[in-house]
Amino acid sequence: MKKLSVTIITKNEEGNIARCLSSVSFADEIVVLDSGSEDRTVEIAKGFTDRVVETDWPGHVKQKQRAVDMAAHDWVLAVDADEEVTPLLRESIQAALQTGDKDAYELTRKVFYLGRWINHCGWYPEWRIRLFDRKKGEWGGYDPHDKVETTGSVGKLVGDLHHYSYRDVNHHLTRINEYTSIMARQYFEKGRRAKFHDMLLRPPLNFLKKYFFQLGFFDGVAGFAICALASYYVFLKYLKLWEMSRNDI
Numbered sequence: 001m002k003k004l005s006v007t008i009i010t011k012n013e014e015g016n017i018a019r020c021l022s023s024v025s026f027a028d029e030i031v032v033l034d035s036g037s038e039d040r041t042v043e044i045a046k047g048f049t050d051r052v053v054e055t056d057w058p059g060h061v062k063q064k065q066r067a068v069d070m071a072a073h074d075w076v077l078a079v080d081a082d083e084e085v086t087p088l089l090r091e092s093i094q095a096a097l098q099t100g101d102k103d104a105y106e107l108t109r110k111v112f113y114l115g116r117w118i119n120h121c122g123w124y125p126e127w128r129i130r131l132f133d134r135k136k137g138e139w140g141g142y143d144p145h146d147k148v149e150t151t152g153s154v155g156k157l158v159g160d161l162h163h164y165s166y167r168d169v170n171h172h173l174t175r176i177n178e179y180t181s182i183m184a185r186q187y188f189e190k191g192r193r194a195k196f197h198d199m200l201l202r203p204p205l206n207f208l209k210k211y212f213f214q215l216g217f218f219d220g221v222a223g224f225a226i227c228a229l230a231s232y233y234v235f236l237k238y239l240k241l242w243e244m245s246r247n248d249i
């Protein structure tokens with residue numbers, strides 16, 4: 001079986017990190033890269049692995065790639081501190097490492113939100129490459145919406161990666177504010193500009209897509225909240241981009 005390194009980036013994740021680390025205890029190595037936690041995250045992580053490194057924060061993509069570069073083995077499973085590898089997914093990962101012939105593998109991530117598992121809204125099934133040979137793959141995408149990019153062949157794994165994304169609505173709103181600022185800045189630096197129609201049309205169209213076409217209504221109040229806040233996310237992102245364009249900052 002190929003040797004496996006698990007990489008995790010953290011900051012103030014004491015409520016999640018033990019569950020995450022317990023779920024990846026089958027790995028040959030676990031690398032935790034922490035960027036200034038003020039809670040017990042580092043202390044808890046050191047109870048699971050001796051590869052806990054404290055460092056600065058260069059952004060989501062660079063930090064996740066930094067963790068991959070620190071790994072001892074070429075095969076990497078990248079998980080977030082608020083995620084958990086389920087038993088079925090663990091078995092699938094181990095089978096891929098033993099007999100698989102691909103260079104990277106996608107898995108499905110399932111989110112727990114407002115007291116229930118979300119099955120629609122574009123949140124599930126959400127296929128993401130997380131297991132990969134770092135000789136043929138690396139982290140890319142836009143901060144904070146990073147993704148693994150590979151030049152090799154891609155297979156699929158069985159089993160879900162559980163994601164405990166937001167503690168409550170207030171936490172969700174805080175993340176929306178943070179992430180839209182990052183996205184707007186990246187768009188601006190790449191030369192994109194926002195028009196009035198971006199703010200007028202994109203948010204409601206996004207809601208319609210998620211709530212009706214992606215069947216968000218099947219997820220009850222939680223589904224409605226996800227779709228409404230996703231629409232707000234789009235509005236706020238383009239509003240901030242418009243503000244940057246207007247002020248030329």
